[in-house]
Amino acid sequence: MKAVILLSGGLDSATVLYQAKADGCDCYAISFDYQQRHRRELKSAVTIAEGAGVMQHQIIAFNLRQWGGSALTDDGLELPKARSLAQMSEDIPITYVPARNTIFLSFALSYAEAIGAGRVYLGVNALDYSGYPDCRPDYIQAMQEVFNLGTKEGREGKGIEIVTPLINLKKTEIIELGNNLGVPWDKTWSCYAGGDLACGVCDSCRLRLAAFAELGLKDPLDGN
């Protein structure tokens, strides 16, 4: 079965791509250049997609800086630094990009419909990103209904299924899954800061480092 995989270049989406391969899918990756602060992640996405042997990799470009509203799309807003995991889960963080997953899933739906794919894989995670409204199961269910009603095939009962293998996993469990699937962690990129090396202090770096540490593993991106 053909599947479209939303691939940011990060740890989660790379694991999802390898899961889709393990599920026997022909994988079509899609990534987004939305002028994010950490556009560097796209290089990782390209490398990971090539390494995984995807059938095709589409990079769709648009500019979410036109209205900003997030520290990832507005250089005037500072990235939160050195927050504890407890602090991260308290509120919707400034790194939340308005409706980003809705935009990403919409393009994935269009791509999937055009190529006749039966699935769209997305690496959302409700536990570690509990602050993000568009990472929760009820939101995904609402998008599934849009997939069913908003397409030709969905109307005919052959809808495109949204698959979220990580939605209820802890970050440590994602890393364990990825280890089993052979995900090349050294090729992934999670840092929000946009430097040449991972900063180690943004929320994304801290979540990742804490999970590797909890498992007694070393993150290959950890320069220390």
Next chain:
Amino acid sequence: MKAVILLSGGLDSATVLYQAKADGCDCYAISFDYQQRHRRELKSAVTIAEGAGVMQHQIIAFNLRQWGGSALTDDGLELPKARSLAQMSEDIPITYVPARNTIFLSFALSYAEAIGAGRVYLGVNALDYSGYPDCRPDYIQAMQEVFNLGTKEGREGKGIEIVTPLINLKKTEIIELGNNLGVPWDKTWSCYAGGDLACGVCDSCRLRLAAFAELGLKDPLDGN
């Protein structure tokens, strides 16, 4: 109240913009350059937005030709010509762009959330475009649920409302409404063909010409 208006430059969306003004909204227009065959419509969108005195007009660019799947985004597919209204309503036409309204509404949601708008106006019409899955009321309802669950404000019960003033109107009724609202028809653009003058034979032209004729009016874009 701030409102985001999806403005293609066509007859329907221009009417919706004027309706939003009549509803007392501060209007923020959004248009899309998706490499559509009839990109000329964007010039009309700019002119109409200026004429209506919008607060801001965002044009978001991306390339749906990357996967095509529609006669509007693939020059290798021919536009249907000289079809009767009955023929048009039989099936989903080749001018259907996979998931286009889902993509458009997703960007509108992002923009609305970023500027704190309470409404998104969309000129979908379930009668004349009965073939399009993403123009029907149940699809709009599903997107409304995404708006509610996929945003900060929606989670707090202050969701952004999708408003579709034309959804149950016939084309003739839309023209009557637009006449009452003072929509400048001569500034609008509906033709799919992408020429300097409206072709008069694509589905969009024929729907429009038939409606003006039924009302005993002359379409200012009708060169004959």
